[in-house]
Amino acid sequence: MFRILLVDDHAVVRRGVRAILEDQLPGASVAEAADGEAALAALADPYDAMVLDLSMPGRSGIDLLTEIKHRHPSLPVLIMSLHGEEQFAVRALRAGASGYLTKSTAPEQLVAAVTKIARGGRYVSESLAERLAAGLGDGGATSSPHERLSDREFDVMRGIASGKSVSDIAADMRLSVKTVSTYRARLLDKMGMENNAELTRYALEHGLV
Secondary structure, three states: OOEEEEEOOOHHHHHHHHHHHHHHOOOOEEEEEOOHHHHHHHOOOOOOEEEEOOOOOOOOHHHHHHHHHHHOOOOOEEEEEOOOHHHHHHHHHHOOOOEEEEOOOOHHHHHHHHHHHHOOOOEOOHHHHHHHHHHHHOOOOOOOHHHHOOHHHHHHHHHHHOOOOHHHHHHHHOOOHHHHHHHHHHHHHHHOOOOHHHHHHHHHHOOOO
16 A cells, blocks of 8 residues: 655654554555654655654754655655644645644544545645635735744754754754854844844744744
């Protein structure tokens, strides 16, 4: 039936999700990867769908998603994250995801989502569909400040809010310290903020870290 690649850094989560998929999708073959590099290596083999966690150590999930879609544009990717839809879903869909679920989702929804994207469809909840429609209707005027950031600026903000130094963020993102500093200056300007403390407070209040 379906060949699915499950990418999550927590072994317990992988085991649980794999058990659900193999139980509810008879004949499904589920492979596992514990990080981004392992996922990219695994994609040397063909898959019908990928289930990807956004919050893994090292490079950001959005950055990894972007690279996966660049290398394998036809591969459907379902994001499954601890973060609620309001924090990451729109950004993930813009980066090429075929669907978004939180880890509190019922097993039946997970199975339905994987089945739908593997068959070429897209999966979003009713609340997310309404959010997307509202954004289109008002031209994004009601979006939160962080939703106006580029993916790189967003990743830098999350790194700062997590207490990482500019050099640590640069290493994770495989960029120079100068480039990360430029992104920091841009995002501070876009957010109308003066320093890292304000960014950190905002990120914590909005559940971005």
